[in-house]
Amino acid sequence: MIMRQGQQLLLPANPLFVWGSLVAALLLNMLLNMGPLGRAPWSPDLLAVVLVFWTVHQPLRVSIGAAFVFGLLVDAHQGGLLGQHAMSYTVLSFLAITIHRRLLWFSVPSQAAQILPLFFLAHLVQLVLRMLGGGTFPGMWMFLAPLIEAVLWPVASVILLAPQRRAPDPDANRPL
Known part of the structure; x- marks a missing residue:
């Protein structure tokens, strides 16, 4: 792949970090849902953000099956309709996989603008x-959640790509 000028060459993603970040996002989501504002319709779905991020950056590792699981x-944690989040994450992951090659050519703020309709559709x-x-209808405040997720x-992007940005063996003769 031809890289844009000024774009840093990334190290390969560590599979333990990828899956660990997904599990950490799941646990953080569960923790936030237990708080007083966790069931608020405008609260962002952090697992959806991390899931879409890794689906875009590592589509062979994190795919539609992982989104479904x-x-x-x-769904089991929230005690709601079984399959509601599974279907939503599956659709989100499918759409992220369809645009992942095009999306990576844009800057991070442009990526956020292009990911916004995906989050809106998932909600x-x-x-x-x-x-x-x-x-029951949760109210119009639920349409604020995709904006917060975008x-x-x-x-x-900054947090999850940080381990890949470090130099593997920094040296005065090899500036990469």
């Missing part, structure tokens, strides 16, 4: 499934 785990899928299952995209 993590969605079932979130819309959750809403439709919740409503079909007999749930704002978190640059933060996730």
Whole structure:
């Protein structure tokens, strides 16, 4: 792949870090859901952000199957309609895989703008499934969550790519 000028060559992603960050995001999501503001309709889904990030950057490691399993785990934790988050994360992961090659050519803020419709669609899928299952409409504040998730995209990009940015063997003769 031809790299843009000024773009840093990244080290390979450590599989333990990839899966560890997904499990950490799942646990953080569970922890936030237990708090007083966790069930707020505007609260962002951190697992969705990390899942889309690794689906875009490592599509062979983190795929639709992983999204489905993590969605079932979130559904079991929240005690809601089983399959609601699983379907949402599966759709989100599928769409992220379809645009991952094009998305990586853009800057991180542009990526966030292009990921926003994916997050919006994922929340819309959750809403439709919740409503079909007999749930109530959470209010218009739920449309704030995809915006917050898109704002978190640059933060996730900096944090999750940090281990790959370090030099493998820094040397005065090899500046990479």
